[in-house]
Amino acid sequence: MSESGRDVFVNCPFDENYKDIFNAVVFTIFRSGFVARCALESDDAADNRFEKICRIIDQCRYGVHDISRTEVGGDPPLPRFNMPLELGLFLGAKKYGGQKHGPKSCIIFDREPHRYQRFISDIAGQDIHVHNGEPRRLIVELATWLRAQSRSRRVPGGIAIADEFDVFIARLPQIYQDLALEPDEVTFGDFAEIVVRYLAPPQ
Amino acid sequence: MTKRQKPSGSSAKKGSNYTVVGKLSDGVRVLAPKSKPKHFTSEQIQSAIRQARTAKTSRYAEAKTRRG
Numbered sequence: 001m002s003e004s005g006r007d008v009f010v011n012c013p014f015d016e017n018y019k020d021i022f023n024a025v026v027f028t029i030f031r032s033g034f035v036a037r038c039a040l041e042s043d044d045a046a047d048n049r050f051e052k053i054c055r056i057i058d059q060c061r062y063g064v065h066d067i068s069r070t071e072v073g074g075d076p077p078l079p080r081f082n083m084p085l086e087l088g089l090f091l092g093a094k095k096y097g098g099q100k101h102g103p104k105s106c107i108i109f110d111r112e113p114h115r116y117q118r119f120i121s122d123i124a125g126q127d128i129h130v131h132n133g134e135p136r137r138l139i140v141e142l143a144t145w146l147r148a149q150s151r152s153r154r155v156p157g158g159i160a161i162a163d164e165f166d167v168f169i170a171r172l173p174q175i176y177q178d179l180a181l182e183p184d185e186v187t188f189g190d191f192a193e194i195v196v197r198y199l200a201p202p203q
Numbered sequence: 204m205t206k207r208q209k210p211s212g213s214s215a216k217k218g219s220n221y222t223v224v225g226k227l228s229d230g231v232r233v234l235a236p237k238s239k240p241k242h243f244t245s246e247q248i249q250s251a252i253r254q255a256r257t258a259k260t261s262r263y264a265e266a267k268t269r270r271g
Binding site: 006030031033035036037041042152156171174175178181185186187188189190193197199201 | 221224225226227229230231232233234235236237238239240241242243245247248249250251252253254255256
């Protein structure tokens with residue numbers, strides 16, 4: 001596969017409780033030779049969020065969608081539907097986007113098998129992957145899928161990447177400390193740069 | 204198999220629409236993010252990573268040890 005069309009749209013929750021899985025997604029994408037993109041990559045307040053998401057989807061051949069946080073919450077209890085909306089945008093681009101977007105491909109995660117059928121049954125027939133909230137399980141599933149997309153045997157298997165991720169996560173607090181940075185101050189741009197420089201340091 | 208990196212980094216190469224930051228021993232090319240770090244330069248991040256790596260063996264060997 002040539003080095004074109006390697007952008008991967010990450011459609012996942014950004015909250016603190018999801019951070020371990022989000023970090024695992026970003027690490028796996030870069031480790032597999034792709035580029036992670038998401039709505040957090042620009043914090044330009046003048047940039048309309050929906051337009052920003054549309055622009056990123058337009059530029060991404062691949063998508064990682066996690067609908068595991070589609071659940072009721074708040075008062076009154078209502079579901080958050082940003083992830084299903086962005087999944088719909090991605091699938092719509094593929095369906096109606098002509099030759100440019102026809103090759104789009106995505107992987108969809110939920111936390112339990114068949115749970116999606118209770119709130120977004122129209123995507124039945126898609127291959128929904130389950131991570132059970134476990135970063136290692138997600139990495140194995142995602143790495144296997146990325147390896148297939150890349151059609152390259154050079155991309156390592158998910159267990160090897162999960163092992164590397166465990167060590168990276170163990171070192172991350174030290175890296176943040178050296179940068180005098182609290183974890184909740186880390187931007188997506190900071191984290192992506194840390195991942196890339198960790199994977200491919202200058203010798 | 205231990206994954207070790209080949210020389211890379213400051214000699215990042217341009218390829219198609221992507222900047223190749225480095226090539227790993229298994230042949231995977233690590234591509235540069237499209238977004239820039241907000242708080243730090245790449246050099247500062249590299250320095251912090253170097254310190255965190257001190258006295259460590261390969262990532263895979265460490266993880267294997269941790270898993271027992």
